[in-house]
Amino acid sequence: MEAAIIIIGLILIIIGIIGCIIPGIPGPPIAFIALILLQFAEATPFTWSFMLAWFSIVIVVTLLDFYVPIWGTKKFGGSKYGTYGSIVGLLLGLLIPPWGIIIGPFLGAYSGELIAGKHNDDALRAGFGAFVGFVAGTLMKLVVSFLIAYYFISESWGLISSWFV
Numbered sequence: 236m237e238a239a240i241i242i243i244g245l246i247l248i249i250i251g252i253i254g255c256i257i258p259g260i261p262g263p264p265i266a267f268i269a270l271i272l273l274q275f276a277e278a279t280p281f282t283w284s285f286m287l288a289w290f291s292i293v294i295v296v297t298l299l300d301f302y303v304p305i306w307g308t309k310k311f312g313g314s315k316y317g318t319y320g321s322i323v324g325l326l327l328g329l330l331i332p333p334w335g336i337i338i339g340p341f342l343g344a345y346s347g348e349l350i351a352g353k354h355n356d357d358a359l360r361a362g363f364g365a366f367v368g369f370v371a372g373t374l375m376k377l378v379v380s381f382l383i384a385y386y387f388i389s390e391s392w393g394l395i396s397s398w399f400v
Contacts, residue, residue, distance in 0.1 A: 258336030307368025313361030320347020
């Protein structure tokens, strides 16, 4: 039973890490499911406070992933039009994965700023801010997913080594 849990967990970890890069796949939540699965092993490896802390981290990172491109737009001088454009670009980008979600916030913020009457340079800066926000969100998800993978593998290794003792 534990072997099946570990194999399924490793598959979830891999899908979770891929999901950090490929939009539309919620990477950290999928990776976190692997930790939950490991809790069903004979020797429960994690405390409930550890699991609750990681659940909270996964929720926060997942929510921030939607907010960070908007924040990047604002930080790089975007107006409400650029912010709304970034949101619309992100939502429309979901329809054309994976490139749509990468380019969507940039094009949305850029278009929104042009509609607001800003000069091309200012619109490009806001679009670049949306792109920087997207990259920052992706890096956050990758860090969390790799940390989850580390805990999963280190605890799984302990379970596997106990089989041979």
